[in-house]
Amino acid sequence: MSTSKSTPIELKISEMLSNIMNERGISKNKHTTHIANVLGITITHANRKMKGFASWENSQLEKVAKSLGVSLSDLFKMVEDSYEEKHAGKYIFNKEVLEGEITFSPDTERTYSAVKINDQWHIFKTDDIKGNDIYEESRQGVLRFSIESSVRDKSKPRIALLDDDKEILTTTAELLKKGPYKIDTFTSSEDLIARIQSSPYDGYILDWVVNDKSTYDVCKKIRESKKPHAMIIILTGQTGDFIDQEIAEAFNDFDILGFYNKPLRIATIQVNIDKYFRNRT
Structure with a gap:
């Protein structure tokens, strides 16, 4: 029966x-x-x-x-x-860590394959890993994979002002705060350098001579920081061949955005600042 x-x-x-x-x-x-x-x-x-x-x-x-x-x-x-087995979370594709979901198709040959390496899923083009015995043995076909697009950070660019003239510092800060920027002020190079090392800024406006010392080293620390391409603008109220030579060296060494003589024309400076950050959004 x-x-x-x-x-x-x-x-x-x-x-x-x-x-x-x-x-x-x-x-x-x-x-x-x-x-x-x-x-x-x-x-x-x-x-x-x-x-x-x-x-x-x-x-x-x-x-x-x-x-x-x-x-x-x-x-x-x-x-x-x-029927589908899925992985939701982080995975690596094109050497980039992404957040999303992988849907596996283990019994079907697919254009993309997933391989788990050190508890982390990696997605490859199947043709790219053919001949790799380790990957071939453990790979799973990928039916589909999705990417979650994170919300872009729209926080205000942070700009540091350095000047030992407190009146100029306050006036400049008040005017720039009217724009889409977060402004912090400093009256000593040492204080600013300490902040650069812990939390670097997106931009800097530096008086060239602060407390009788040039801010060349400050520029150097900026370019060595975690934000090495930050905007740098130099201000000066002093003149002379030595000052001019120092500033020329800084322009050459540190890719300075602009150089402005005091008394300041804040409107002109702000136009360049706005243009700089607009081109980076």
Whole structure:
């Protein structure tokens, strides 16, 4: 005597229908009855379908799906998704750490493959890792992968002002604060250098001579900081061949954005600052 065997696909369909019926408030002991009533078949036949021993025809599935308020295509999509293994979180693609979701397709050859290396998923083009025995042995096909796009940081650019003339410092800061900038003021090079080392700024406006010493070393520390390409503007109220030579060296060594003589024309400086940051957004 032959015995019928359930098939994986029939069972998956039945499991999905059971899940939907549960969501619709149809108790588990009423599932078979609901199927029988919708299709006009016996309880026994409906029971065989729900256990995966009898195949489903598309027309039957469409009727049952409709009775539960879903389309046939939605039902098939639910069944397909139930087969999928997924990884949600960080993964590496093109040497970049991304946040998103990988949907695996382990039994199918795909254009992209995923390999777990040191507990971190890496996605490669399948052709690029062919011939690598270690990767070939452990790779999984990738059906799809998504990328979550993070919100861009729209915080105000931070600008440091350095000048030992407190009146000029206050006036300049008040005018620049009217723009989209966060302004911090310093009256000593040492204090600013300490801040550069811990939390560098996006831009700097430096008096060239502070407390009788040039700010050449400050410029050097800026270019050695974690933000080495920050904007630097130099101000000076002093003149002379030596001063001019020092400033020329700073321009050459540190890519200074601009040099302005005191008394200041803040409007002109602000135009250049606005242009600098606008070109970097």
